[in-house]
Amino acid sequence: xxxxxxxxxxxxxxxxxxxxxxxxxxxxxxxxxxxxxxxxxxxxxxxxxxxxxxxxxxxxxxxxxxxxxxxxxxxxxxxxxxxxxxxxxxxxxxxxxxxxxxxxxxxxxxxxxxxxxxxxxxxxxxxxxxxxxxxxxxxxxxxxxxxxxx
Amino acid sequence: xxxxxxxxxxxxxxxxxxxxxxxxxxxxxxxxxxxxxxxxxxxxxxxxxxxxxxxxxxxxxxxxxxxxxxxxxxxxxxxxxxxxxxxxxxxxxxxxxxxxxxxxxxxxxxxxxxxxxxxxxxxxxxxxxxxxxxxxxxxxxxxxxxxxxx
DNA sequence: ACGCTATTGTAGCCAAGGCTACATGGAGGT
DNA sequence: ACCTCCATGTAGCCTTGGCTACAATAGCGT
Ligand SMILES: [Mn+2]
Ligand SMILES: [Mn+2]
Ligand SMILES: [Mn+2]
Ligand SMILES: [Mn+2]
Numbered sequence: 001x002x003x004x005x006x007x008x009x010x011x012x013x014x015x016x017x018x019x020x021x022x023x024x025x026x027x028x029x030x031x032x033x034x035x036x037x038x039x040x041x042x043x044x045x046x047x048x049x050x051x052x053x054x055x056x057x058x059x060x061x062x063x064x065x066x067x068x069x070x071x072x073x074x075x076x077x078x079x080x081x082x083x084x085x086x087x088x089x090x091x092x093x094x095x096x097x098x099x100x101x102x103x104x105x106x107x108x109x110x111x112x113x114x115x116x117x118x119x120x121x122x123x124x125x126x127x128x129x130x131x132x133x134x135x136x137x138x139x140x141x142x143x144x145x146x147x148x149x150x
Numbered sequence: 151x152x153x154x155x156x157x158x159x160x161x162x163x164x165x166x167x168x169x170x171x172x173x174x175x176x177x178x179x180x181x182x183x184x185x186x187x188x189x190x191x192x193x194x195x196x197x198x199x200x201x202x203x204x205x206x207x208x209x210x211x212x213x214x215x216x217x218x219x220x221x222x223x224x225x226x227x228x229x230x231x232x233x234x235x236x237x238x239x240x241x242x243x244x245x246x247x248x249x250x251x252x253x254x255x256x257x258x259x260x261x262x263x264x265x266x267x268x269x270x271x272x273x274x275x276x277x278x279x280x281x282x283x284x285x286x287x288x289x290x291x292x293x294x295x296x297x298x299x300x
Numbered sequence: 301a302c303g304c305t306a307t308t309g310t311a312g313c314c315a316a317g318g319c320t321a322c323a324t325g326g327a328g329g330t
Numbered sequence: 331a332c333c334t335c336c337a338t339g340t341a342g343c344c345t346t347g348g349c350t351a352c353a354a355t356a357g358c359g360t
Contacts, residue, residue: 020276022214025189028281029348032182036317039175057337064172069318071339076316087338088326115290118297124289126170131178131285139274140265147268179318186347207307219348221309226346237308238356 028135035134036073037082039063041101042108044083044091053090107141108133114144178285185284186223187232189213191251192258194233194241203240257291258283264294 043062047054056074060067074091077083082097093101111133115125136144193212197204206224210217224241227233232247243251261283265275286294 021212024277024280025214027277031281033316055337056339062171064175065317066319067338068320068340072317115293118290118293120290120293124287127174127177128285128287128290130174131181132282135278135281135285137274137278140268140270140278143265143268143270183346205307206309215347216349217308218310218350222347 031134037077037080037100038104038134039130040073040077041082041093041097042104044093045098045101045105048090048093054092055090059091104133107136110141110144110148111136113148117148181284187227187230187250188254188284189280190223190227191232191243191247192254194243195248195251195255198240198243204242205240209241254283257286260291260294260298261286263298267298 040059040063043059044054047058047062051058056067056070059074060070063070074083074085077097078085081094082100084092084094086092108129112125112129115129115132116122120128190209190213193209194204197208197212201208206217206220209224210220213220224233224235227247228235231244232250234242234244236242258279262275262279265279265282266272270278
């Protein structure tokens with residue numbers, strides 16, 4: 001008979017498969033939790049470098065969200081000790097914030113250069129890099145760097 | 151004087167930079183919106199293939215979330231016409247659901263094979279692929295396939 | 301036939317990340 | 331000095347995606 005009835009606890013595949021698959025999903029969810037902080041830190045550092053200051057409105061335009069969304073995100077990052085908000089003056093990065101921005105910027109650059117080296121068109125590479133970067137582990141990042149340097 | 155005061159509308163960098171950066175962030179957010187559907191479709195198809203049915207409990211174990219989370223996600227996917235839930239029997243994929251699962255599974259496979267080919271250790275590759283897959287555009291996917299086939 | 305146990309479902313909580321509409325504040329230009 | 335405009339902040343709403351605790355039910359084994 002088809003779908004031969006197996007006792008309720010039996011399951012064909014390898015015993016470790018399910019648990020470690022769950023771990024993979026957990027990792028992806030954890031990456032998403034860090035994503036906002038990374039993107040904000042990088043955007044703030046860029047704005048300060050390019051315009052001398054990072055204003056809430058500029059951040060909103062840059063990230064493609066409303067200023068309200070930025071204000072609330074900054075409040076969270078501030079509680080987390082990554083930024084200092086100076087109303088009507090701009091947002092500054094703390095030491096930890098600058099460190100995060102530097103790591104994010106570096107990784108972003110590597111991922112982008114990697115995609116370009118792979119032969120992905122510039123515009124597409126730029127778009128994909130913005131999402132991919134947050135899921136690139138240190139080991140994969142090293143592999144990408146190796147590849148970029150031929 | 152340092153930080154030479156620029157008129158309020160001036161901004162150094164290229165004029166198009168901000169808007170298109172916003173577009174990149176919007177794309178990444180859009181990818182996240184599809185992520186749950188893709189992962190669920192793929193997991194359901196896998197469970198059906200491996201065990202003959204996809205039960206809520208099995209999905210929860212597989213995805214690393216509580217059964218409540220699965221039930222609610224399935225309700226949304228059901229409203230979206232991707233799955234049909236048959237209580238105490240299992241979850242079935244609709245035609246659209248099967249198509250999504252097939253695309254997701256293929257892309258996942260390519261991303262994983264690509265990382266392996268790049269020299270990323272198996273465990274790390276499996277973990278990274280779970281998050282990366284959702285941000286790989288068709289153009290990048292093709293580039294990865296090309297690379298895997300040397 | 302009946303009870304146990306595992307599966308499924310509900311209620312209600314939380315945080316994040318979006319939004320619009322409206323309120324307040326700063327600062328430049330007149 | 332003051333007006334006006336823009337930047338900032340608040341109130342309140344929504345959806346997604348987590349969770350725990352508890353309720354209901356299917357179906358197996360006795
Ligand atoms: Mn980035
Ligand atoms: Mn990003
Ligand atoms: Mn992602
Ligand atoms: Mn995935």
